[in-house]
Amino acid sequence: VLCVAKDFDFFYFVQQWPGSYCDTRQSCCYPKTGKPAEDFGIHGLWPNYNDGTYPSGCDSRNSFDDSEISDLASRLEKDWPTLACPSGDGLKFWGHEWNKHGTCAESVFDQHSYFQTALDLKNKANLLQALTTADIRPNGKFYHLESIKEAIRETVGVTPYIECNVDTSGNHQLYQVYMCVDSSGSNFIKCPVLPHSHPCGSKIEFPSFSDNSNSKNDEL
Template sequence: MQSESASFFKLLVLLCLTVLCVAQDDFDFFYFVQQWPASYCDTKRSCCYPTTGKPAEDFSIHGLWPNRNDGSWPSNCKKDSSFDESEVSDLIRRMEKDWPSLSCPSSDGVRFWTHEWEKHGTCSLLNQRQYFQTALDLKQKSNLLQVLNDAGISPGDFYSLKSIKDAIEKGVGYTPFVDCNVDQSHNHQLYQVYLCVDSSSLDFIECPVFPHGGGCGSRIEFPSFSSSSHDEF
């Protein structure tokens, strides 16, 4: 009787672990998140340019994040899957350009990419090369800076939140979520743009759910990153 109970208990534990693993990997769509470098830098935490040099005045990738329709998300799904730079060696130049790290101290980006892969990429059902290649291609496909420029929205001025959202929706074809920060002069700034991608990571879709918050007023600043005021960082 004790042997049967022990066997049943082991089976129950194995089943629970299996369900947990499946649930951890399960997701419904991706958030593809891009950030505006001037807004990242224009906060109390400041920023540090990458060791490869100051990034271009363009949106950069923050991450490609698996998410669920109920607002939850999986993370760190494979503890034994570490970032391997050799897997993306032919993508490094594009990653340095389109996915730079602005955190301090200055770095070559590997620490940032490692974090994104281990926390989010391991839950994506993509291998490392597919994960980073997909994000780079989505940035090129969305082309946010050009989309905004085409609508007469350029860095260095204030715009209505509605006009920014409308421009992105018209240019990309889907409704974005816009996240703002507040600078030391208490201006709301365009900080991050979320777009949603289907779980096959091939196409943009309407977001099943938006993140909480956003922190944007009705009129927000699209700060310049080319001005000398940022070169002290």
């Protein structure tokens, strides 16, 4: 019997909190297009297998071509900003995500539809709105991990997975939110398998990313 391996089973849709990317020992650099808004940003849309493994770098002949997504540039700058150093315009980050992850979903998406799908998923899962509705705000305070997950579950309908990192004072904080999406990229689903990460602890910090936070010129 001829048997063809399935490309992948589902996606992780991963968003990052900029305050928690920036306030660690690694620090960050704002994009050339300016400091991002105080909102979650997309990290990636990652094809995954149900056993927890994942494909990567699937087609070097289909590598990133920015001309295919030029009409999406302003949405990408706003919703998928790069925070790595040195400062970039985003193309390097987006290109990395397409080449590493997007090419493994080329049976479902071309470059344009891959990026457009991720942007649309971010609008569908308005995380900051979901948290604010539950009075969970990026103010440097600590919140129960379970209340964060519950607030997102109530508005999006599925339970997210939270990844934490550690700030320069050693506090565990809300870093990335993982949501699972079916293999067509259209619906949030219950995660078939959870990602691995360091434990969060039962209460975690939600750091701010407002105009004056994380800035070296706070006294000005």
